[in-house]
Amino acid sequence: MDVGPSAPPMMPMDAASPSENPPNATHRKYPYQLRGVKVTHVNQEWSTDITYIRLKHGFVYLTAIIDWYSRRILAWRLSNSLSSDFCVDVLLEAVGKYGWPEVFNTDQGSQYTSEKFTKCFEDEGCTAKLSMDGKGRSLDNVYIERFWRTLKYEDIYLKGYMDMKECFKGIKSFIDRYNDRRRHSSLENHTPSEVYFNHVVLKVAA
Numbered sequence: 001m002d003v004g005p006s007a008p009p010m011m012p013m014d015a016a017s018p019s020e021n022p023p024n025a026t027h028r029k030y031p032y033q034l035r036g037v038k039v040t041h042v043n044q045e046w047s048t049d050i051t052y053i054r055l056k057h058g059f060v061y062l063t064a065i066i067d068w069y070s071r072r073i074l075a076w077r078l079s080n081s082l083s084s085d086f087c088v089d090v091l092l093e094a095v096g097k098y099g100w101p102e103v104f105n106t107d108q109g110s111q112y113t114s115e116k117f118t119k120c121f122e123d124e125g126c127t128a129k130l131s132m133d134g135k136g137r138s139l140d141n142v143y144i145e146r147f148w149r150t151l152k153y154e155d156i157y158l159k160g161y162m163d164m165k166e167c168f169k170g171i172k173s174f175i176d177r178y179n180d181r182r183r184h185s186s187l188e189n190h191t192p193s194e195v196y197f198n199h200v201v202l203k204v205a206a
Contacts, residue, residue: 010093033105034039039163042061042067045067045143047066047068048105055066060080061082062171064175065088067101070187070200071192073179073192074089077093082111083111084112091120103128103129104128105133155174
């Protein structure tokens with residue numbers, strides 16, 4: 001469930017360790033669509049992932065969607081559980097704002113192989129191909145993995161958030177700065193939002 005006034009409490013520290021989003025052997029897996037593909041424009045490739053954030057008195061889960069070309073974070077959610085619902089919610093938020101990408105990449109975690117999630121790509125109106133990393137191949141989803149590292153080392157680990165509400169505010173502030181103010185050498189000194197919304201043509205594509 002997303003953070004909010006009526007959100008349930010975060011997972012306590014004495015609970016079991018955070019789940020690692022394991023695959024479900026009974027769910028259909030989709031082939032990886034991005035090997036050798038040159039990314040040349042926005043909304044060509046999006047990817048998503050889940051990471052966990054340890055707080056002072058528990059932990060929460062974070063999911064986000066990134067556009068490969070611009071590196072812009074298009075949508076994100078914070079939750080205290082690993083249900084497929086918050087993965088579907090963040091997908092529908094991004095699609096509602098920006099339309100479908102050409103390819104949408106995930107790992108093989110059970111949230112992404114669930115019927116509830118994959119059905120989104122079978123519904124009328126969906127124009128995206130669903131792609132999934134090879135098992136154990138985190139480099140297949142390299143841009144979201146890099147973003148997690150940046151977020152954790154530049155914000156999460158430094159601030160040591162107490163609770164879910166505080167964490168939500170901090171992540172929102174960081175993502176707003178990352179999208180709108182952080183200039184990337186790989187984006188020819190543009191911000192992700194400049195590249196995404198202005199359709200900047202980069203000399204060196206991803």
